[in-house]
Amino acid sequence: MRKKIPVGQLRVGMFIDEVSGSWLDNPFWKSAVLLTDPKELAQIRSSPIKEVWIDVGKGRDVDDEVIEDALPRQVDVVDGVEFTASAVAEEPELPQADSAAPPTVSLQDEVARAGRICAKARGAMKTMFQDVRMGKAIDTEHCLPLVDDITQSVQRNPGAIVSLARLKTSDDYTYMHSVAVCALMVALSRQLKLSAEDTREAGLAGLLHDLGKSAMPTEVLNKPGKLTDAEFTIMKGHPGAGHRLLQEGHGVGPIAMDVCLHHHEKVNGQGYPHGLKGDDISLFAKMGAVCDVYDAITSNRPYKAGWDPAESIRLMAQWGKDGHFDEAVLQSFIRSIGIYPTGSLVKLKSGRLGVVVEQGPQSLLAPVVKVFFSTKSNQRIPPELLDLGHPGASDQIASRESPAAWGFTGLDDLWMAHR
Incomplete structure (x- = not known):
């Protein structure tokens, strides 16, 4: 049987079947783990994880009376139906909804x-x-x-x-x-x-x-x-x-x-x-x-x-x-x-060199580029962000270039840097 408890009630010998929260906040790479070491217990207690599901059939049980007295009861509403769920309860059968795709970001x-x-x-x-x-x-x-x-x-x-x-x-x-x-x-x-x-x-x-x-x-x-x-x-x-x-x-x-x-x-x-x-x-x-x-x-x-x-x-x-x-x-x-994936070094028709920062929404041939070098003056120039797919853009990619041939290092810092 599974029970949901706060991390403060965890003890060595309990079997964590699932954590409640982001996988990134879980100090263990596995979602299910038997706590055998006090160091593991300290790890999860100091993490952002607040609650976990334990399986009492695979590890130590909890003292129900202590937990019930220590934790507030709350009323949740699922599809218009109210149910009371303490932090220690058998897992309710809840309807599963498709999670919405995260919004697109830069x-x-x-x-x-x-x-x-x-x-x-x-x-x-x-x-x-x-x-x-x-x-x-x-x-x-x-x-x-x-x-x-x-x-x-x-x-x-x-x-x-x-x-x-x-x-x-x-x-x-x-x-x-x-x-x-x-x-x-x-x-x-x-x-x-x-x-x-x-x-x-x-x-x-x-x-x-x-x-x-x-x-x-x-x-x-x-x-x-x-x-x-x-x-x-x-x-x-x-x-x-x-x-x-x-x-x-x-x-x-x-x-x-x-x-x-x-x-x-x-x-x-x-x-x-x-x-x-x-x-x-x-x-x-x-x-x-x-x-x-x-x-x-x-x-x-x-x-x-x-x-x-x-x-x-x-x-x-x-x-x-x-x-x-x-x-x-x-x-x-x-x-x-992309034809020019993020991190690619390209030469523009203007003679400037730039690193592809992001793909353009309109054309694979027109990504967003951060220019930083002039081949005409053979020297670095102040970095400038160019959206080659913008209606007013006057420059275009002329060729792919080899960073090694130009002796450039650290180009990845350009595309990773904030605008």
Whole structure:
């Protein structure tokens, strides 16, 4: 039986089944946890969480009389029906309503919130990978609050969390890659107009798609140079290893399993592990292939620096023509993040260089750009924000540019800075 109590009444030995509040405020990455350490108890008592649901069938019960005397009773109204609910009560069967999509906000307004999600997600994924290495089974129910928070961030502004997740360090790659692919899968699902349920499953698939890497030898996984043929053969076993781990876990649906096993398949049949072709590859696995490659090539790795986002899109378009990706899925992906994704360095016809700050609502060719350098005078200029899609805009993008070729560093600070 579940009971709802304030955190002040928690004791070591109780089983927390669910927290009441934002997942971001939960000091534990799992939504359900058995309190075995006084430090854990202190953590949740000092957090913003005010109430939790405990399962007395899985842990210590509470003293009902003490709780009832200590807590005020309140009257709630649901669909016009009044009911009295103390903080200790069996969970009422309440009607479920569809939550409204969060309002769209600017990238700058979403960056701070997305940063908190990324920080929390990194810890969650690191713990998950460590748990798998220790032989613990995966329970995807613990992943869903993270998927939901990422989804809401994408709904508010897809550029924020997608771009922040790209800025992972090489040491964080294994964990943050999963977070980035989750966000990219959600953004692509929305572009494809998939249902809310399928979008959630696609996000979960992105979060779990590389779980098999936890079963790979760490000396191969973290090798700072190019893999030998033998090492690459080992790494090609990670989709199958991940699929087996998900089969042994709890609550894993067919979409996540499919993406985990087949995100390295290519429509031309030259992928792995099964060499599937064309329509033999599911839509979700095709989506996973595109999202996985984009984040991989734009991220810093132990053996190479990430490529510029716009150049990566150009290269992926070429690979799509060679049968690496499903072209329709790739085109939808490009529409979801832009021809010039946030963080891209571009040259304008005026001769100024700028960083793409946000996608324009009217055209993929006319994003919002922050210019900061004049190629005519070969020097920095005061940063200026230009909406190239504005009716009065007189400048246009002339070309993609390589930050490395210009010797620029710290460009991400420009698009992340507040206006």
